[in-house]
Amino acid sequence: MKKKQISILGCGWLGLPLAKNFITQKYVVKGATTSVEKVETLQKAGIQPFVFKLGTTDDPKVYADFLANSDVIVINFPPKRVSNVVETYQKQIREILPFINETQKVIFVSSTSVYQNTNDWVTETLENQPEKESGKAVLAVENILKTHLQDRLTILRFAGLYGYDRVPGRFFANKTDIPNGKAPINMIHQDDCIGLINAIIEKNVWGEIINGCSDAHPLREVFYVLAAKKQGLVPPEFKDSDFVSFKKIANTKSKELLGYTYTYPDPMVFVC
Template sequence: MTQISILGCGWLGLPLAKALLANGFSVKGSTTSNEKISVLENSGIKPFLIALSEDKTKGKLDDFLENSKILIIDVPPKLRGPEKENFVSKIKNLIPFIEKSSVENVLFISSTAVYGDTSSALSVTEETKTCPETESGRQLLEAEQLLQSNPNFKTTILRFGGLIGEDRHPIKFLAGKTNLDNPNAPINLIHQEDCIGIILEILRQAQNDKLLWNEIFNAVTPFHPSRKEYYTQKAVDLNLSLPYFNPEITTFGKTISSSKIETVLGYTFTKPNL
């Protein structure tokens, strides 16, 4: 039974861990919350209390990584609010633990924010030059480069678009608001179920030697209506107040292509219309 360590059993990491267990993997999972230890344990996940910071690590990282061949890093940058930290420094502190562990392959959950915005309608592929415009995008890109350039393990990067799920959707924050920008910009979203499905497919093919590590994948549902069209209809569907967009505050925005996911992995999105 292949053992996987998931650093960050949060909104995506916890259901991912459960899916891995259902598919025959043994899973170690980390959390920063004492209260969540029992949640992981009751789900069949071996729990670890681990916290990364700019200058140190807390928790039994050596034990967390022991006997795992694969490490999934799903720790989003904390760059907002009073407790924001340097994400790159966190990854730098983590890397020595990976180097001396049994981990051979790393799957790093990143974001399409590494591409930045564009001034014209453009299909963005994995070959498109990265040009992050936000601090989050810049630090994620630097973390990607640190991991993929390390010769002690092989890293695949998974760049997700905006994450949505049954309990998480942007329309809940946009409903009833006015003067919203970028009405004509395309959406680039992906459902939690497809996030998990793609990760499972990467691991399945890697186990069967059908897929090499050190890859980069964009992961965005191939459904790109305009922000105005999509969020207005979603508000109607959910019986929420309509959002109102200002047509004078607009850019073309970028369209993220997931064609590599579909052609190389042969993955079919289960939530194609979001």
């Protein structure tokens, strides 16, 4: 019987523990990194390492080798922080698309930055109008992938990422005059990111757009002040303003379609 195989494009903060998760499930896992120094780490974890940088690779054969025979491909790398981020991110994705065959399924790890602030709940059906260039880049890549892959693609839009070495207390520590303190925040723990990806594959859910976000949405100033104090850091100071601009990411679809129960439904448990 053929072993299940997965290719994970991007083995960083989320991709590496995701790859290790699939190793425990007896998958053959191929992991792509841009760092030669990370090869040994991948090998020790039982991951087949591939080193390349999309947009700069001279020999595209490495893409074909990386994707060959995988049942599922997880595209998991954010747009670069460059001036022409929209064009750069699209170019990177277009470079690897020709090597994805007509039977392979793809999960694109996207972001809730594709949503504009509405001062209300936001679901997957909202017509997207990203406010930042990074959000515009992510939405542009979503559209490229949807056109190319159609019902073999599921887009997973994650809220703000935290967990383990990504400690929220450091995000705003020592800063002052921070706006929007009364806005609710949207966050998701690393374990739930992995859990949602697992659920998509296990339940064979394709052709969908799904939000990934905790149930609870604590106020920005409450959460980050407590988070900094818990780490022994100088807590941030927020502007005293009545103006609030926000969005609340609804996770109902992830729970109903995938039957998923969040391991960490309330990020406040990590700061109280």
